[in-house]
Amino acid sequence: MIERDGAFHRRAAPGARMVELTVDGRAVTAPEGEPLATALAAAGILLLRRSPRAGAPRGAFCFMGVCQECAIFVDGALRQACMTPVAAGMQVELRGVP
Amino acid sequence: MKSDLIVLGGGPAGGNAALAAAAAGLSVVLFDEQPAAGGQVWRAPWAGKADPHDSPERREGDALRDALASSPVDLRFGRRVWSVGRAFRVDALGPDGNEWVEAPRLIAATGAHERVVPFPGWTLPGVIGLAAATVLLKSHAARPAGPVVVAGCGPLLAAVAAGILKAGGDVAAVVDLASARDWLVAVPHLASRPSLLAQGLGWTLKIAGRGVPVLFRHAVRRVEGAERAERVVIAPVDETGAFTGGSERSFEIGSLVVGHGLVPGGEVPRLFRAKTRFDRLRGGHVPELDADGRTSIAGLYAAGDGVGIKGAAAAVLNGTLAGLAAARDAGRLSESEWRKRAEPARTAAAGLAPFSDAIAGLMALRAGQVASVPAETVVCRCEDVTRGEIEAAAVAGATEVNQLKHFTRCGMGPCQGRMCGETAAEILARSLGVEREAVGQWTARPPLRPVPLADLLGRFDYSDIPIPKPAPL
Amino acid sequence: MTRVHDLAVVGGGVHGATAALFCARGGMDVALLDRGPLCREASGVNAGTLTMQMTRVALIPYALRAHAMWASASEWLGHDVGVVVCDGLSLAFTEQEAEILTYRAGKRREAGAPIRIVDGREAKRIEPGLSDEVLIAGHCEVDGYANAYLTGLAYRRALIEAGVALHENRAVEGVDQGDGGFTLRTAQGPLRARRILLAGGVWIEPMLAWLGVDLPIKTLINQLAVTERVAPVMQTVIGVASGLLSLKQYPHGTVVIGGGWQAVGDRERGGVELLPERLVGNVRLACHAVPALGHARLARAWAGLEAETRDALPAAGPVPGVNEAYVCGSVHSGYTSGPYIARLLADRILGREPDLPLFPIDRLLAPDPSEGTAP
Incomplete structure (x- = not known):
């Protein structure tokens, strides 16, 4: 059985402050400060963008700032989700994902 | 601002280079894009991570972070270095916009990145790197969705599989390019670092104890799925990594974790056109260095996995040697004082060679992999x-x-x-x-990482732009 | 018997490759030599702009014809260089710039470039991505760009089809004259030809020295930058009154930012170092013109060399005092005008009368009149 519809599993610290962010209009809850790519994966959002030439589905791949696959719009600017800490009220826009 | 030395990278090599140079009296500025020191191998957990357990990497990372925090090194974390110029000037984007530092010496310790040899479906969401999985486990308190197949080569395979199991995940299989015999051949060399050998055996036992199948001399043939990875098909390979035509097996997966070793970054020496050579065992093109990490460019030093894959233990020593060399070249260490500090590191580094070679050998690219x-x-x-x-x-x-x-x-x-x-x-x-x-190799170009133009701009008035004299009419 | 080519071209950029192509098509046995692969210096790394608004007035008639050549490259070159013909705008943000722009556009219009001055509102209609800060703009419908990095591949295919003996990665170390021709010395052995064309861009100066001719060539080190692919932010080619910006978005989404901001380097070492404050200045100018560009990320920056003679006009014609030796290059905004000027020179080499005059270098070998006369 595929676990929880493919969402990554994350354990936040007992004292972590959970905050809400918006992903293409949808509310997602995550611990403040968690890398955004992990927060999205834990919410089951693996498909982050489509490749510009082939339109193929892409998601976070290296989780260490190298591959650029997780570059999405955060509060209007293109950011690598794996390098961007979650903040309350963050507006996230995926790229080319319906 | 000016300093005696700039260090790029706060992992085992860069961190120790900065400490050694600062201890010898140099003013040192250390840049890293991560929020804390440790690099990837000793990566710090993010602040909100639930982290009851500890590990040797965690302890070593904490020790480095503590040592840097109590040192006079000017620590600039969360900085994206985008320009590295001669003389040396480093421009970085940080929380307050662009900042730059000049120093007559620079140590590049920018680390390695993972090699994943492509297969059909490797670009699907749900396929992540082996090193990516270590970041998730060590730093993010997260694990990929199960069932997970862990595939590729090198010591990270067992470490990641064990880590996922420990975090409560489901590992469907471990798929290793190497044969059991390859490992046995490597073990005597790995034994030159008994603590790491014990760690590796521990991982293996953990996998075995949970009944996870370990498929030696197998590789991923393809990943299937429409919008994400749903199924992985594996098949046997020969010693070169080429598929033998033997029967395929498939696993339904939540995630595939895959990696085929590491590639030295080396961007900074290449940017300065330092002399390089190709070294298959060390993962690719590496700068030509002397025993202390001096490149062919005066004032430019390099250390760590960014100059050839040798692992964290070697990075600590080579970083220390580069930091001491910078201090000596700056005239802050006498010959005898330098020797006293450098000899132990040189000796220890030599002793590590068999281990480094064995680990690198397990991760080196095999001819049949790319052919497939x-x-x-x-x-x-x-x-x-x-x-x-x-x-x-x-x-x-x-x-x-x-x-x-x-x-x-x-x-x-x-x-x-x-x-x-x-x-x-x-x-x-x-x-x-x-x-x-x-x-050949790619010509290195700035920026070292992509940077949003909006971040580069800062606040400006049009009249501030220094527009040069117009071209002739 | 050693093969003796009708023509040996040294330098495989746009000038050398075009001349080689037309001479071969004109019936000559042509060899082309380059120390590297084709079009890997200025011809392959420039910003690709094909514009009248940065072209020197004296070159406008040439640039117009060259623009038509680029636009029909599929016919005469036969291979894709990614040419897009579109509107071009040269912007003025201040009164002073408006004055410069009006004057310069007028001069270029007199020379034949169909440039008209429009107000900021009209400019924004032509280019919706434009900033509201624009006072006036020069608008020219004869503008556009090529994808410079495809130049080498396109010429390579065309030259091979035309039967040119292509010698990439074969550096010429010197030239000996005699026996009614030239012997080019290379590490891979000598190569003989009846005629020689030196088309080495900034290296024309050391090449001419092989023939005992001293022609000083200034080397410009132009900084360039490109973003990663982004959604459309602009649809025209944009420059500024001073000429120090060139900006366009390619169909695949990348935006190339240029304009001739100078990096550190020289002819011998190439572009050695980009200067971050100049990169920032260039990017500021670009984002001041097209604000939405700020969302894009800078993917790569580099430096490309540009050659300039004393009077900033081309060196294109016979080499004085050396029979059957020619030189072609140092064309300001040479990528735009290059193919036409090289074709004119090919006509000359083939013994035909060129449609427009060449730019013989005799003028540059005489003492510089601006430097005064010796007592």
Whole structure:
């Protein structure tokens, strides 16, 4: 059985402050400060963008700032989700994902 | 601002280089894009991570972070270095916009990145790197969705599988390019670092104890799925990594974790056109260094996995030696004082060589791996360039990798050729029937990482732009 | 018997490759030599702009014809260089710039470039991505760009089809004259030809020295930058009154930012170092013109060399005092005008009368009149 519809599993610290962010209009809850790519994966959002030439589905791949696959719009600017800490009220826009 | 030394990278090499140089009296500025020191191998957990357990990496990382915090090193974390100029000037984007530092000496310790040899479906969401999984486990308190297949080669395989199990995940299989015999051959050398050997055996036992199948001499044939990875098909390979035609097995998966070793970054020495050579065992092109980490460019030093894959223990020592060399070259350490500090590190580094070679050998690229990439499979993820297009460029007359880039856009995307570079070069060399060395390496270009133009701009008035004299009419 | 070519071209950029192509098509046995692959210096790394608004007035008639050549490259070159013909705008943000722009556009219009001055509102209609800060703009419908990095591949195919003996990665170390021709010395052995064309861009100066001719060539080190692929932010080619910006978005989404901001380097070492404050200045100018560009990320920056003679006009014609030796290059905004000027020179080499005059270098070999006369 595929676990929880493919969402990554994350354990936040007992004292972590959970905050809400918006992903293409949808509310997602995550611990403040968690890398955004992990927060999205834990919410089951693996498909982050489509490749510009082939339109193929892409998601976070290296989780260490190298591959650029997780570059999405955060509060209007293109950011690598794996390098961007979650903040309350963050507006996230995926790229080319319906 | 000016300082005596700039260190790029706060991992085991850069951190120890900064400490050694600062202890010898140099003023040191250390830049890293992560929020804390440790690099990838000793990566710090993010602040909100639930982290009851500890590990040798965690302890070593904490020790480095503590040592740096109580040192006089000017620590600049969360900085994206985008320009490294001669003399040396480093420009970085941080919380307050662009900042720059000048120093007569610079140590590049920018680390390595992972090599993943492409297979059909490797670009699907739900396929992540082996090193990515270590980041999730160590730093993010997260694990990929199960069932997980862990595939590839090298010591991270067992570590990641064990880590996922420990975090409560479900590992469907471990798929190892190496044979059990390859490991047995490596073990005596690995035994030169008993603590790490024990760690490796611990991982293996953990996997065995949970009944996870370990498929030696197998590799991923393809991943299937529409919008994400749903199924992985594996098949047996020979000692070169080429598929033997033996029977395939498939696993339904939540995630595939896959990695085939590490590639030294080396961007900074290449940017300065320091002398390099190709070293297959060390993962790719590496700068030519003396025993203390001096490159062929005066004042430029390099250390750590960014100059050839040797692992964290070697990085600590080589970083220390580079820091001491910078201090000595700056005239802050006498010959005898330098010798006193450097000799132990030099001796220890020599003792590590068998271990480093064994680990690197398990991760080195095998000839059959690249030969097995199908023609229609994407090699350059940023620009969706396939193996077939790279081969067509060879037929059209591309004889080296920078020409390949022009012909196909391979390596022109935002990862700046890091993910595809070594694979594309191997494919080009094979197509031309020449050695890998003959097709060269990407010319390094600034910025070191892509940077949003808006961040570069800062606040400005039009009248502030220093517009030079117009061209002649 | 050693093969003796009718023509040996040294330098495989746009100038050398075009001349080689037309001479071969004109019936000559042509060899082309380059120390590297084709079009890997200025011809392959420039910003690709094909514009009248940065072209020197004296070159406008040439640039117009060259623009038509680029636009029909599929016919005469036969291979794709990614040419897009579109509107071009040269912007003025201040009164002073408006004055410069009006004057310069007027001069270029007199020379034949169909440039008209429009107000900021009209400019924004032509280019919706434009900033509201624009006072006036020069608008020219004869503008556009090529994809410079495809130049080498396109010429390579065309030259091979035309039967040119292509010698990439074969550096010429010197030239000996005699026996009614030239012997080019290379590490891979000598190569003989009856005629020689030196088309080495900034290296024309050391090449002419092989023939005992001293022609000083200034080397410009132009900084360039490109973003990763982004959604459309602009649809025209944009420059500024001073000429120090060139900006366009390619169909695949990348935006190339140029304009001739100078990096550190020289002819011998190439572009050695980009200067971050100049990169920032160039990017500021670009984002001041097209604000939405700020969302894009800078993917790569590099430096490309540009050659300039004393009077900033081309060196294109016979080499004085050396029979059957020619030189072609140092064309300001040479990528735009290069193919036409090289074709004119090919006509001359083939013994035909060129449609427009060449730019013989005799004028540059005489003492510089601006430097005064010796007592």
